Amino acid sequence: MVIVLRPNTSKEDINKIKNKMESLGCAVSETIGENRSILGLVGDTSKIDPGIIESNRNVEKVLFVQEPYKKANRLFHPGNSVIKIGDQTIGGDKLAIIAGPCSVESEDQITSIAQDIKQAGAGFLRGGAYKPRTSPYSFQGLKMEGLELLKIAKEKTGLPIVSELMSADVLDSFLEYVDVIQIGARNMQNFDLLKKVGKTNKPILLKRGMSSTIEELLMSAEYIMAEGNENVILCERGIRTFESFTRNTLDLSAIPAIKRKSHLPVIIDPSHATGLWWMVEPLAKAAIVTGADGLIIEVHNDPANAKCDGQQSITPQRFAKLMETLKKIAEIENKTI
Amino acid sequence: MVIVLRPNTSKEDINKIKNKMESLGCAVSETIGENRSILGLVGDTSKIDPGIIESNRNVEKVLFVQEPYKKANRLFHPGNSVIKIGDQTIGGDKLAIIAGPCSVESEDQITSIAQDIKQAGAGFLRGGAYKPRTSPYSFQGLKMEGLELLKIAKEKTGLPIVSELMSADVLDSFLEYVDVIQIGARNMQNFDLLKKVGKTNKPILLKRGMSSTIEELLMSAEYIMAEGNENVILCERGIRTFESFTRNTLDLSAIPAIKRKSHLPVIIDPSHATGLWWMVEPLAKAAIVTGADGLIIEVHNDPANAKCDGQQSITPQRFAKLMETLKKIAEIENKTI
Amino acid sequence: MVIVLRPNTSKEDINKIKNKMESLGCAVSETIGENRSILGLVGDTSKIDPGIIESNRNVEKVLFVQEPYKKANRLFHPGNSVIKIGDQTIGGDKLAIIAGPCSVESEDQITSIAQDIKQAGAGFLRGGAYKPRTSPYSFQGLKMEGLELLKIAKEKTGLPIVSELMSADVLDSFLEYVDVIQIGARNMQNFDLLKKVGKTNKPILLKRGMSSTIEELLMSAEYIMAEGNENVILCERGIRTFESFTRNTLDLSAIPAIKRKSHLPVIIDPSHATGLWWMVEPLAKAAIVTGADGLIIEVHNDPANAKCDGQQSITPQRFAKLMETLKKIAEIENKTI
Amino acid sequence: MVIVLRPNTSKEDINKIKNKMESLGCAVSETIGENRSILGLVGDTSKIDPGIIESNRNVEKVLFVQEPYKKANRLFHPGNSVIKIGDQTIGGDKLAIIAGPCSVESEDQITSIAQDIKQAGAGFLRGGAYKPRTSPYSFQGLKMEGLELLKIAKEKTGLPIVSELMSADVLDSFLEYVDVIQIGARNMQNFDLLKKVGKTNKPILLKRGMSSTIEELLMSAEYIMAEGNENVILCERGIRTFESFTRNTLDLSAIPAIKRKSHLPVIIDPSHATGLWWMVEPLAKAAIVTGADGLIIEVHNDPANAKCDGQQSITPQRFAKLMETLKKIAEIENKTI
Structure with a gap:
């Protein structure tokens, strides 16, 4: 830490x-400049x-x-962390492909999609049971029924x-029904929730807040880890910028940045980042060659009638085709799917 | 709502x-253009x-x-809302001045500051008992003891x-100890928490998220109001931009914007917006002439030793002087303090 | 165009x-809603x-x-534009790889780098003769001598x-010495300069301004094309956001966005986007799989002693290795280098 | 300057x-930490x-x-700079009020507006003769005829x-016809233009680029001053953020920030910042109490038929009323109009 003093400080x-800093356990060296x-x-x-300084x-x-x-x-943990989920892993040479609908809508819908994505090679099923929606009048998810269907x-x-937890009230149910708890972008700095999931040993998929810096994302991971849960997977899902063509701006440079600073795995969500189904494929490929450990992709069997986010969902057919392409890309990166 | 179709849609x-829209209760008129x-x-x-469309x-x-x-x-409620808090109001001709430290630190500290700001003319005392901090290693507030001291x-x-609620776990205590519940910027889209405070009748001070649009802020207010609690006070506290001189960029144009779109009162937090104590005075004045219904200002009796945010806190002496200036400004605006 | 009227307009x-719009040559259809x-x-x-409306x-x-x-x-020109530069092209199945130093520094430097990148497979040499620098005290380029060395x-x-033109004063020299005129990000809305290069038939590499929307980039291309020069190549080079880990945030979703809206070729500049040499490789690969028509990459034979931007330059050795990887990636995309 | 080394640097x-830094004329002190x-x-x-480091x-x-x-x-020039323009000044106790239309449209229009704003107390007339427009198909100004009418x-x-210069081609005419040369936001980093106006002694009104930091604005002023012209007036006119309610986000904290860092005068343009005529009044008042040295406001006698930016122009009647309010505000700030 370097403290720059105001000109003419006595x-x-x-x-x-200096005394205050030494009392906090630091050695202090002074450089006296002409002005400062x-x-x-x-x-x-x-x-x-x-802030104290x-x-x-x-x-x-x-x-x-x-x-901070x-x-x-990574300085204190040079190797990559590999998170175990059942007999699967996230963070190693095998890419983690998480797919599924924005919301669980019915047994038919979720099982049909699950079977399709499994056949295409996905490793995890995502589906929202509790949905954070900008409007109180939008569909809020099937809640407990959604977890049952998952x-x-x-x-x-x-x-x-993989499913998103919005409130600690239902944490116990999530511990029972879900294999990876997702903390959504809007709750990335819901520190109370971070501490509570930090007290479990469930893998946590922590999404970057849409206006959070990479350092803040790592600090939120630190909240979870400081409570004892080191099974944290980071997720870049687009940041808010002035550009409104896409819903958010996918920040792929976050992948090498995080890899340099941290040992935690990073996955990419091209669906929420762009909000446009036809951008999912090119950006999914881009994520893999940039070094991502996996992807989380919205897949719906009837996007035009999806209860939410149909415009960013791809069909199982398109997903299967994408997986074929991703396998070729993964090979170049010396990874498997 | 206007739907623009892709070129060459059959x-x-x-x-x-059209049929789908009509089934949702809308009348539909069609304009056929050359290309779209x-x-x-x-x-x-x-x-x-x-998203469904x-x-x-x-x-x-x-x-x-x-x-949305x-x-x-305001279209359906043309007059200004005036929120009652005991014998005080927020939203009328009297400006609401809320002041106090970032965190409650001790009985001496909080009562001394409370007495000073009261003498200077403040109407409300703010003080954090539960503190949202970016780092898990920073001071997290005195919690219940803080509420007792308040x-x-x-x-x-x-x-x-006025104090910030971070978790529904302690909502009951807040209902007992606190007169205005603050929902912080990081929880503006913690929809679960919004719904829970919406079920009470306690006045809610809802801070704009640092990357939330004005419309999203109003949608979060709608979450609270849709549950039955219409006592919502909005607060602009700086948005995140590329400029890093100030901690955030205070968006004063949000005041006339919100006033045009909504009937809810709006107050300004110049302390968090800038993160710099020497900017509080000019921006507090600016807020009043721009039409704000009040201010929330950090005041600390010993900023250099504050447990948090000392760099943006002003002393009681400076606060008293600021209040003198604000009274003159308020007069020009036909308001009182 | 849709005009939304204020509530209660008579x-x-x-x-x-309506009359005014009809006088501008439009047919007008009216939809009368309850409120607007x-x-x-x-x-x-x-x-x-x-603005007139x-x-x-x-x-x-x-x-x-x-x-606009x-x-x-693309609506009026469905096929991809392919720009011819001598016997090379930009916009077709062959990727355009432009490489070279930030600034031309000496005959040895520029010819040595040119030979190295040519051997590695690059198609174009970039080098700055006139340099836009934030500080008037930084190296401003060798100017005419730089053009001679190129x-x-x-x-x-x-x-x-490929070299950047900063002022119309030297346009004649650029027409003589340079094969592709670059208009830098800071001049993307220097409309006077755009009009002047629009009057030539030289290919123009138009960089996106760091806070310009995709639509504004296309409008600046339109300025050049409206004057008669349709040889425009667009370049995404990072946009300014709140994230400061990288110099700018590379917006790769701009590639599919531009491809959908326009027929012009798009290339990517990972060097300026990130400002970090170790991010060039992953993002260069990502650009290709996202559909870019080419890359512009800073290469320097002695980055630690470069007169500018050494921190984002890669060595010829590293560039040669990158080209090997890019060839494999290109193959998957059915393109060549 | 502080250089942080990578961990384990030999x-x-x-x-x-250290040797390189000493060769550049610096003394170097070394602090050896555990990791860095x-x-x-x-x-x-x-x-x-x-970049060299x-x-x-x-x-x-x-x-x-x-x-930089x-x-x-201000460190090397503690007092405020006061710029002289004829018998007027900008930067002292008298606020500079610059008003007039976006574009000069006709002799009647410009003289009528000039007379109205003069009567209301304005000190300067603004009017665009050369107009930077996003679209090549929009009105581009009357050019030389506009200067004649001014x-x-x-x-x-x-x-x-006060009028905007877009190209050095017509600098000589501006030196003859214009009292203050405006450099627009889009040309703030048109370094060639900055150098050219820096070689004159004409006062320069330098607008902040819409995505430029305060430091970059000061660096652009430095470009002009380094050439010998110290008559620079800075202008904040809104920055680009994610919020789209207003055209840009007016950053009023830039006023105290610039005042702390620089001795140059600062004025505010509420018209371009918001793009909304009904926001001009509140933000103009806010600018004055925040410490601005003046305002530049768009005034048009027939906004609904203005050739550009009518939506952000106020009428002469409204301007006269605003001036009455501003006089009262100025008094509180110990300034005059």
């Missing part, structure tokens, strides 16, 4: 800051709240050297289930 | 869409999920005419209490 | 607007300035149906030259 | 970097291109201590003229 005021002095801090600064009126700004996360940091689909296909 | 496919046809929908479209592969895009919110919409501060000063 | 005022009426316009609206106080908003560009629009490199390798 | 590699070492640079680093593969990042601008920096309006009212 020797006495500098010493006060700077203090370099050595030691573990990851647990120092920078910036609140000093003689401090112009605080510059970060060390990342520890458990998610269970049936799992029994028929063997596919592990 | 007459038959157009009729299918468009369908105009008449009727209450606020409860139609646009966009999922049709012949639909190029859906353009909105009507706002009803209870928050209660003491209220007893000593009579100031109603 | 019949008389509606007629005034809307006017649908049929005819060529691409040349109607929406929105300036009417009874108009709430104008919604677009038709794209014509010559760049000419020498072309003579030695046969590679066509 | 002593030898550190010394190479940092180098603190002392001396004038404003002319060091950070970041290009070293052992450098993780470069953190800035000193601002000198002539625009001259007539000046002769009739004595108001100095």
Whole structure:
């Protein structure tokens, strides 16, 4: 951590800051410039709240050297984390392909889609039972009934289930019915929920908030890991920018960025990122060659009549064709599907 | 709602869409252009999920005419809403000035600040008991003890209490201890929490998410109102942009925008918007002349040693001086403090 | 174009607007809703300035149906444009690989790099002679001497030259020395410059402004094409967002978006998008599988001593290795390099 | 400047970097941390291109201590700059009110508006002769004829003229006809144009690019000042964000930010920032209380028939009323109009 002081800060005021930093366990070295002095801090600064330093009126700004996360940091865990889900894994040489509808709508719908995607080679079934919708008047999901239907689909296909948890109220049911708990983009900084899932040992699929930086995503992972649950899978699903052609802007550079900074696996959601079914294929391919550990893709057997997000869902037929292409791409990357 | 069809959509496919729209209760008028046809929908479209229409592969895009919110919409409630909190109000001719520290730290701290801001003319005391922090290693608030201390501060000063609720687990305590429940920016789309506070009749201070549009803010208000609680106060607290000089970019044009679209009161948080104590004064003044119904300002008696956000807190002395200036400004706006 | 009227607009005022629209050559159909009426316009609206309509106080908003560009629009030119540069092309089945240093620094440097990239399979040499730099104190390029050196490199390798034009003052020299004129991101809306290059028949590589929408990029292409020069190649090079890990955020979804809307070729600049040499490889691959017609990549033989942008330049050795990988990727896409 | 090194950089590699920095005239102090070492640079680093340092593969990042601008920096010029334009000033206790139409349309139009705004108390007349338009098919301004008409309006009212220069081709005419040369947002980084106006002594109104940081705005001012012309007036006119209710998001916090960092005057353009005539009044007032040195406001005598931007123009009547309010506001700020 580097502290830049305001011009003309007195020797006495500098010493006060140095003493405070030393009391927090840091060694401090001072560089005196013509206009501004700077203090370099050595030691573990990851647990120092920078606001505590910036609140000093003689401090112009605080510059970060060390990342503020520890458990998610590759520096202290050089190898890639591989998360186990039943006999499947996410994070190794086998790409994790998660597919399924935005919402569970009926037994027929979810089992039919599950069977189709399984046949095409998907490894996991996604399906929303509790749905975060911008409007209170939109379909909010089948809730518990949805979880029951996912269970049936799992029994028929063997596919592990990925579903979004919106409230700790139903965490127990999720622990029973679901194999990977998804924390959605809108709840990425719902710290209470993060702590609660951090106390379980269930794998967590943590989606990047639509205006969250990569560092904030890693800090939210740190919340879960700090409670003891290190089974965290990160997911980039588009960030909010000025461009409105796509619903969000898929930030594929987040993949190499996260890979450099963290050991956690990263998957990509091209469906929510673009909101456009015809962009799913090119961006799914792009994710794989950029180094993603997997994909989460919306598949619906009747998109035009889907209860939500039909415009970003592809049909099982198109999904099967995409899987063929992805297998070729994976080979070039020395990965399998 | 206007539906723009893809070029060369067949007459038959157009009729299918028309029939579907009519089945949803809309009258449909068709305009046939050289390259594209468009369908105009008449009727209450606020409860139609646009995704359901966009999922049709012949639909190029859906353009909105009507706002998707009803209870928050000024069109159906032309007068300004005035929210009552004890013998105070928010939304009328008297500006609501909410002040206090980021976090409650001790009885001395909170009562001393409460007395100072009361003397300076503030109407409400804010103080965080449960704190949403980016890092799990930062101070997370005194929790229940914080609520107890706020209660003491209220007893000593009579100031109603504003505090942030992060989890429905402690909603009952908030209903008992707090006069206005704040929903923070990070939880603006925590729909589960919105529904739960919507089932109470406690005034809700709903902060705009840092990457939420004005329409999304109004939709989140609609979530609360749709459950029966119409005591919603909106708060603009800065949006996330590319500019990093300030922590966020305060969007003051949100005030006239919201005033035009909704009858709900709007207050401004210049402290969180900028993250810089020396910007609080100019932007607080700006908020008032732009039509805000009030302000929420961080005040701390010892910013350099505050447990959080000291860099954006002003001292009680500076706050008292600011209040003098705000009174003059309010007069020009035909308002009082 | 659809005009949404303010609630309670009088019949008389509606007629005034209808008459004005009809005088501009449009047929107008009216849809009368409970709260708001809307006017649908049929005819060529691409040349109607929406501001002229929105300036009417009874108009709430104008919604677009038709794209505002014509010559760049795929609707009127369904096949892909293929731009010819000497015996090379951009836009067909052969990917255009443009490589070279940020700045031309010396004859040795530029000819050495040119020979290396040619051997690796690049089709074009890029090199800056006139450099747009944020600081007036940074190296501004060798200017005319740089163009002379590029000419020498072309003579030695046969590679066509791509270089950025910043000012119409030197357009004549560029017409003589350069094969593709690059218009940089900062000049994407320098309309005067666009018109001037539009009067030539030189191929133009038009970079997307860092905060320009895809539609604005196409409108800038339209400026050039409207003057008669249809040899426009578009380039996505990252947009400005809140994320600061990378210099900009590469928007790969712009490729399928542009391909759907326009017939012009699109290439990707992963070097400027990320500002990080180690991200060039993954994002270059991603661009190809997303449908890009080519790449523009910074290559420097001594990045650590480059006069500009060394941190985003890769070495000729690394470039040669990247080309091997790209060839395999291209094959899957049924393209060649 | 602080250089953060990659983990495990060797002593030898550190010394190479230290030597390079010393050769650029800096003293270097080294702080050795457990995981990363940092180098603190002392001396004038404003002319060091950070890219030159970041290009070293052992450098993780470069953190800035000193601002990269000198002539625009308040550190070296503590007092406010006051720019003289005839017998008027911008930057002192008298607020500069610049008003007039988007485009000059006819002699009647411009002289009538000029007389109206003068009577209401405006100090300067704005009017576009050369217009930057997104579409090549929109009205592009009356060009030289527009400048002639502005001259007539000046002769009739004595108001100095502010008009936008888009191309150096007509700089000589602007030097003759215009009192303040405006550089538009789209040309803020047209460095060639900046250098050319920097060689004159005409006051320059430099608008912030819609996606430019405050620091980049100051760097563009530095371009002009480095050529010898220190008569620069900065203008905030809205930045591009995800919010689309307003055309851009007016960033009023830029005023205190710029005032802290620079001595140059700052004015605000609420018309372009919002694109909505009914937002001009509240935001104009807000600008004054936030510390702006003036305003530039679009006024048109017939907005519904304006050739451009009628939706953001106010009538002379409304402008006169606004001026009355602004006078009261100015008084509170100890300023005059």
